[in-house]
Amino acid sequence: MRKIAVLTSGGDAPGINACIRAIILTAEHFGIQVFGYKHGFNGLLDQEYQALSARNVANIIQRGGTILRSARCLTFKTDESATLAAKNLNALGIEALLVIGGEGSFHGGCHLADHWQGQVIGLPGTIDNDIYGTDATIGYFTAIETALESIDKVRDTADAFERIFLVEVMGRHAGFIGLSACLASASDHVLVPELCGDLNDELDNIVTRLKATMSKRGHSSYIIIVAENLWPGGVTALAQELHEKTHVECRPVILGHVQRGGSPVSQDRILASKLGAYAVEQAIAGKSKIMVGEQNNRVVAYPIEQSWQQQKMLDPYLVKIQQTFFNINKAHQL
Numbered sequence: 428m429r430k431i432a433v434l435t436s437g438g439d440a441p442g443i444n445a446c447i448r449a450i451i452l453t454a455e456h457f458g459i460q461v462f463g464y465k466h467g468f469n470g471l472l473d474q475e476y477q478a479l480s481a482r483n484v485a486n487i488i489q490r491g492g493t494i495l496r497s498a499r500c501l502t503f504k505t506d507e508s509a510t511l512a513a514k515n516l517n518a519l520g521i522e523a524l525l526v527i528g529g530e531g532s533f534h535g536g537c538h539l540a541d542h543w544q545g546q547v548i549g550l551p552g553t554i555d556n557d558i559y560g561t562d563a564t565i566g567y568f569t570a571i572e573t574a575l576e577s578i579d580k581v582r583d584t585a586d587a588f589e590r591i592f593l594v595e596v597m598g599r600h601a602g603f604i605g606l607s608a609c610l611a612s613a614s615d616h617v618l619v620p621e622l623c624g625d626l627n628d629e630l631d632n633i634v635t636r637l638k639a640t641m642s643k644r645g646h647s648s649y650i651i652i653v654a655e656n657l658w659p660g661g662v663t664a665l666a667q668e669l670h671e672k673t674h675v676e677c678r679p680v681i682l683g684h685v686q687r688g689g690s691p692v693s694q695d696r697i698l699a700s701k702l703g704a705y706a707v708e709q710a711i712a713g714k715s716k717i718m719v720g721e722q723n724n725r726v727v728a729y730p731i732e733q734s735w736q737q738q739k740m741l742d743p744y745l746v747k748i749q750q751t752f753f754n755i756n757k758a759h760q761l
């Protein structure tokens with residue numbers, strides 16, 4: 428194997444630069460040249476690439492974002508795009524393409540593999556942690572830390588005014604950040620898609636639980652973690668509805684994209700380094716249409732389609748202890 432390429436696509440995540448670094452250093456060790464395509468799959472279509480060496484990845488392990496830039500490339504769904512990308516990769520003599528991203532990026536990689544003879548390998552990079560086949564995705568640990576730092580600050584002002592705060596966290600269709608942030612910040616309620624039933628019931632449920640907690644704890648602060656896209660009108664609408672039902676002041680806070688930025692914590696740097704190195708080893712071994720991940724501290728490789736065909740579940744033990752701490756009995760009543 429002489430030449431491979433890497434691109435970063437979709438939502439960036441802290442640790443992606445550490446992953447690129449590991450890819451370059453491992454490939455150089457085995458005498459393989461690496462090209463980096465810019466702006467996700469757009470770079471494949473526009474031939475926007477650069478040769479990468481150890482010099483390009485010095486001093487980047489601690490930086491968030493991605494030195495290759497990222498994008499969501501909607502046009503990459505067409506056969507024409509995949510055919511053009513294949514032609515461009517062949518012209519450069521690329522034998523394997525490493526795609527760092529989430530589910531949408533893996534779909535793009537698979538689509539390319541249907542039109543290209545080269546190998547395609549996915550590396551899970553998304554703060555959402557919603558990729559089946561790996562215990563954690565690159566960026567997830569840092570996103571929890573970032574959310575926690577903010578929630579702890581919100582708690583200070585919430586306490587001072589004895590208010591209810593609704594904190595919206597990211598995780599487009601998944602509650603991994605929400606559940607972890609709730610548990611680690613000792614928040615008082617969490618609304619995530621996996622555990623949410625009918626929204627009218629949920630509202631009654633929140634009010635009942637808040638009243639029960641208030642009767643025990645008295646005037647205090649209450650923090651509710653809410654996953655994005657879950658409540659119609661978001662946390663602003665929910666704050667209004669809760670205020671009307673409880674007569675306690677409620678304030679919404681949307682953490683938003685700050686959760687995607689910042690210097691990666693050590694767990695993300697180490698995970699990213701392992702997966703970057705392993706992806707190159709798998710490329711050298713001739714593997715294609717796989718995703719590399721980590722399970723129980725060991726690197727693993729899976730058929731890439733499984734990463735979205737199977738749904739990754741929240742850790743049932745985390746759900747159980749959160750229920751215990753909330754003193755409730757049914758999982759869906761979290």
Ligand code: F6P
Binds near residue numbers: 438599
């Ligand atoms: O996929 C990661 C993610 O951060 C999601 O949590 C979020 O819904 C989405 O990306 C936001 O995407 P964009 O930056 O394109 O608005």
